[in-house]
Amino acid sequence: xxLHRAIRGGVAAGAAGLALTLVATGCSSGGTAQDxxxxxxxxxxxxxxxxxxxxxEYEAANPGITISATNIDTGGNARTDTFTKLAAxxxxxxxxxxxxxxxxxxxxxxxxxxxxxxxxxxDRSGDWVDxxxxxxxxxxxRVIGYGxxxxxxxxxxxxxxxxxxxxxxxxxxVAELFGGDDASWDRYFELGxxxxxxxxxxxxDHSGFVWNAMVNQLPEGYYSADGDVIVEDNAxxxxxxxxxxxxxxxxxxxxxxxxxxxxxxxxxxxxxATFVCPGWMLGNITGKLESGGGGAETGWDFANVFPGGPANxxxxxxxxxxxxxxxxxxxxxxxxxxxxxxxxxxSAAAGNFPSTLEAQAELAENPTPNAVFNDAPxxxxxxxxAEGVQAQFKGPDDSLIQENVFGPxxxxxxxxxxxxxxxxxxxxxxxxxxxx
Numbered sequence: 317x318x319l320h321r322a323i324r325g326g327v328a329a330g331a332a333g334l335a336l337t338l339v340a341t342g343c344s345s346g347g348t349a350q351d352x353x354x355x356x357x358x359x360x361x362x363x364x365x366x367x368x369x370x371x372x373e374y375e376a377a378n379p380g381i382t383i384s385a386t387n388i389d390t391g392g393n394a395r396t397d398t399f400t401k402l403a404a405x406x407x408x409x410x411x412x413x414x415x416x417x418x419x420x421x422x423x424x425x426x427x428x429x430x431x432x433x434x435x436x437x438x439d440r441s442g443d444w445v446d447x448x449x450x451x452x453x454x455x456x457x458r459v460i461g462y463g464x465x466x467x468x469x470x471x472x473x474x475x476x477x478x479x480x481x482x483x484x485x486x487x488x489x490v491a492e493l494f495g496g497d498d499a500s501w502d503r504y505f506e507l508g509x510x511x512x513x514x515x516x517x518x519x520x521d522h523s524g525f526v527w528n529a530m531v532n533q534l535p536e537g538y539y540s541a542d543g544d545v546i547v548e549d550n551a552x553x554x555x556x557x558x559x560x561x562x563x564x565x566x567x568x569x570x571x572x573x574x575x576x577x578x579x580x581x582x583x584x585x586x587x588x589a590t591f592v593c594p595g596w597m598l599g600n601i602t603g604k605l606e607s608g609g610g611g612a613e614t615g616w617d618f619a620n621v622f623p624g625g626p627a628n629x630x631x632x633x634x635x636x637x638x639x640x641x642x643x644x645x646x647x648x649x650x651x652x653x654x655x656x657x658x659x660x661x662x663s664a665a666a667g668n669f670p671s672t673l674e675a676q677a678e679l680a681e682n683p684t685p686n687a688v689f690n691d692a693p694x695x696x697x698x699x700x701x702a703e704g705v706q707a708q709f710k711g712p713d714d715s716l717i718q719e720n721v722f723g724p725x726x727x728x729x730x731x732x733x734x735x736x737x738x739x740x741x742x743x744x745x746x747x748x749x750x751x752x
Contacts, residue, residue: 353380354380354382355380355642355645356381356382356383356384357381357382357383357411357642357645357646357649358383358386358409358410359383359384359385359386359409359410359411359412359413359649360385360386360394360398360409360411360412361385361386361413362390362391362393363387363389363390363391363394363596363600364596364668365387365413365464365632365662366599366661366662366665366666367385367662367665368385369665370658370662371383374649374652383649386409389575391417391418391715392715392719394413395421395715398412398422402425405639406639408637408639409637410636410640410641410649411634411635411636411650411653412635412637413464413632413633413634413635414632414635415631415715416451416467416632416633416707416710417714417715418710418714418715418716419451419452419461420539420710420711420713421712422460423455426454426456426458427458428639429460429461429635429636430636430643431458431459432459432460432461432462433459435636435644435647435648435651437459437462437651440651440655443655443672443673443674444463444671445671448466448671449463450707451463452633460635461633462634462635462654463632463633463654463671464631464634464654464670465595465596465630465662465663465666465668465669465670466628466669466670466702466705467594467596467597467630467631467669468594468595468669468701468705469627469628469629469701470593470595470619470621470694470697471590471591471592471593471618471619471622471623472590472591472592472593472597472598472617472619473589473616473617474588474590474614474616475615475617477511477517477615480514481511481514481589482514485617487617487619487620487690487692490621491620491621493507494619494621494623495621497625499621499623499624499625500623500624501530501556501559501623504623507519508563508566509563509568511589512566512567512568517586517588518567518569518570518571518587519569519590520568520570520588520589520590520592521569521577521582521591522570522571522727523561523726523727523730524722524723524726525574525592526560526592527722527726528629528718529622529627529629530556530560531553531556531718532627532708533624533625533626534550534552534553535708536550536708537714538711538714538718539709539710539711541709543711545711547743548747557739557740557743558740561740564729564730565729565736569729569730570582570587570588571731572587572588577604578608579607579608580604580607580608582608583601583605583608583614583616584608592629594628594629594630594669595663595667595668595669595694596631598618598667598686598688598689598694599668601616601688615690616688618686618689618690618692618697619697620697620700620701622701626703626706627705628708631671634650634653634654636650654671654672655672656672656673656674656678660678663679667686667694669699669702676699679696679698679699680699680700713750717747717750720746721743721746721747722743724746725739725740725742725743725746
């Protein structure tokens with residue numbers, strides 16, 4: 317049995333029992349209604365997209381159109397929701413957001429999505445960075461997604477916590493501290509041990525997110541460029557696994573729960589000092605700081621540096637399922653939402669970084685200070701961090717390997733329940749169970 321088929325079965329089996337956290341304006345799960353000239357278009361996104369005001373703007377400019385928006389809490393739950401509805405043969409929204417990490421899975425059923433060349437996307441192909449447009453193109457040349465954001469990575473850090481450990485705290489000095497253009501993971505963990513010795517506190521929130529960043533940086537991660545699963549044969553992957561495991565076992569991980577961080581309080585109470593930050597993560601942190609009772613005064617900042625050099629984690633696309641009864645209008649909406657002008661507005665609302673060249677240039681030339689991150693010009697920093705980024709090939713089950721194969725071993729490492737060899741053996745065992 318193929319890895320893809322085995323994992324897909326597991327997702328389908330568990331989907332019925334999955335409780336999704338939905339934040340909706342109009343709770344449509346995919347159906348649309350039309351009364352005379354009135355048309356309702358349903359949209360499903362996940363995480364922090366920042367589209368709320370854009371929906372209102374589109375409705376005002378297009379009388380008779382109402383947008384029924386559903387937002388799923390995480391990309392992983394959105395993946396399950398999407399594939400459950402694909403398997404059921406209906407229920408998807410007119411416009412569906414797809415995450416880069418599971419785009420490979422979507423490509424295996426790309427015929428269930430509209431070829432956007434039929435709606436003029438080729439006229440906009442030059443809008444996006446070339447690799448973003450290429451990612452949404454299936455082997456038959458069909459283009460099934462309008463690119464939204466990309467995820468160039470910078471380093472979030474807490475200035476006051478750095479100062480308490482005797483480390484510099486201004487952005488330029490922090491970038492130099494980590495090595496600037498020569499920043500490495502060796503240096504990152506070295507500084508983490510120095511910080512932990514000085515304060516007795518953790519350096520990063522939990523191992524899983526650091527692992528995401530480390531894997532995405534490799535030329536080949538869980539898959540070869542030819543599409544083969546290479547986890548056990550990827551020497552660079554194992555080397556980084558051991559490097560992270562050693563840091564975690566030395567007490568550098570706060571063993572936080574992903575996407576929760578103690579209800580946001582751990583961003584406020586000094587539980588950890590650094591955080592790997594693709595552009596879209598800035599919006600997540602902002603929300604967690606608010607729910608955790610903090611804000612700009614908590615001391616978080618954003619430095620123009622990243623261990624190991626340029627890296628991309630995440631990004632999304634807007635697609636139109638073939639099941640939509642309003643494909644033309646859905647494509648118009650998705651195209652409009654991803655035009656440069658709207659991407660700039662989305663970035664302001666969600667803190668993410670656009671995938672269109674014009675929007676990237678606007679953020680670089682006219683940076684807006686981000687009050688939550690010590691007035692850092694986050695857009696301009698992300699524009700620099702995007703230079704040199706190359707998209708890694710993501711196979712059909714990349715995100716599931718990330719969560720289901722490597723998630724449990726790193727949680728065990730965070731809790732101190734195993735060592736590096738034991739954690740790696742557990743990952744290999746879990747991979748084997750998925751394949752079998």
